[in-house]
Amino acid sequence: MARRTIRIALNGVTGRMGYRQHLVRSLLALREDGGLDLGGGDTLWPELVLVGRREHALREIAGRHGLGEWSTDLDAVLADDSIDIYFDAQVTAAREEALKKAIAAGKHLYTEKPTATTLAGALALARLADEAGVKHGVVQDKLFLPGLLKLKRLIDGGFFGEILSVRGEFGYWVFEGDWQQAQRPSWNYRAEDGGGIVVDMFPHWEYVLHELFGRVTTVQALTATHIPRRWDERGAPYEATADDSAYGVFQLAGGAVAQINSSWAVRVNRDELVEFQVDGVHGSAVAGLRNCRVQHRSATPKPVWNPDLPVTESFRDQWQEVPDNTEFTNGFRAQWELFLRHVVLDEPWSWDLLAGARGVQLAELGLRSSAEGRRLDVPELTL
Known part of the structure; x- marks a missing residue:
């Protein structure tokens, strides 16, 4: 029986959706339940790093939930080799550039939609992620x-x-x-x-x-x-x-x-x-x-x-x-669990950046x- 750790950088948790659905009702709820059951006695424990532009908001959220890591420097977080997954729930206009940086840093991606402001940008992200060999997913909560x-x-x-x-x-x-x-x-x-x-x-x-x-x-x-x-x-x-x-x-x-x-x-x-x-x-x-x-x-x-x-x-x-x-269960949490299993166990996954580009x-x-x-x-x- 073993507990595996996966480190996730969460960008945009000071916003309504990023905070309530992805942080509180998905990943923190998963931690409260002891992690994700991978079968065979193994569990996956998400370690969370909060990222954003507003230092005071990040500090307050981290303190409220007992989280020790947060940063306003996205580049520094992406340069950290211990980060496995980058998640983006920022405003749409800021998302495409951040996802490109995460791909270049070799991080697996999970992101809110729309993935880009144009179809050309959304398709470019899907191609870049495939070429980089990173796993990628788009939230399709409904x-x-x-x-x-x-x-x-x-x-x-x-x-x-x-x-x-x-x-x-x-x-x-x-x-x-x-x-x-x-x-x-x-x-x-x-x-x-x-x-x-x-x-x-x-x-x-x-x-x-x-x-x-x-x-x-x-x-x-x-x-x-x-x-x-x-x-x-x-x-x-x-x-x-x-x-x-x-x-x-x-x-x-x-x-x-x-x-x-x-x-x-x-x-x-x-x-x-x-x-x-x-x-x-x-x-x-x-x-x-x-x-x-x-x-x-x-x-x-x-x-x-x-x-x-x-x-x-x-x-x-x-x-x-x-x-x-x-x-x-909560729909956002259900999809998070499937994506984490995809990253760690290579289980099937279809809601990728190409699916996001269709939207x-x-x-x-x-x-x-x-x-x-x-x-x-x-x-x-x-x-």
Whole structure:
């Protein structure tokens, strides 16, 4: 029985996602459970080095969680031969250059998305990592959500028969920041800083559609900046130059059509912040973050259109809840565990920088589709 140590440099843990999901709910939670069980009595223990630009924030986080190592000097951290993995959760505009440095230093990579600001940059990263012989992964957390895991169970079990369409609704009202503090950082609404809901969410929709239903072959999108004026973290007004809403139609390789609305300017009237309705010949399902409901063809009611009479039945009550049937862990932690096993045990892994580049490609084409007002093909990517 042995405990193996792996040293991970975490860049961007002072941000919301890097801190809550990757540091606290993934790697620190793994340490609290005694490390990652590798089988055969062996465990893997992650030693963490926090990296960032704000010294006081790093010191505070490290002290709060009993971590002894942190640095504002990324170059020095990457020059440390004891570091095995570099993780990046910085703002998008800073990520590409940092990943290049990590590749040059021979570190394995795990990164948030989008991996770069352009498709050319994202593909270049994938090529560099392959040429350097380092292992690389991109966070695709929504694949590990309980609701989507239940949906995949239905797909794999043949519940739907032929899948006809997918309809997705994502979003919530992000306060403008004048009379209530915004829930998202102000850079998200400035295109010059890498902001915009297409850049943020289309990479998610690419891997969800690709993994569950088929490769995206065409995209037609319409973007909007519904809230043109917002207030930043200091209370100063600024002009929103990035899209806060996007309405996309995606044709899939298997023949299904997906429609996904994404908005930070919509008030929620659904059970969860994101929901996907999948309609097939034999049945339908509605999956969210945690829950999934189904209606089989044998239990489908026969609605009759009559606007002159009030509705006498609850349509929602006609759906059946899909049981958990297993214990779900945090999705970010689940993917971290798989990546660590990939690095240490060479177990299979498919969510690499090329997969990340597909997300950047879809975002880039989505913005271009909106600007040109037409549907665009999505070529299959190769290195």
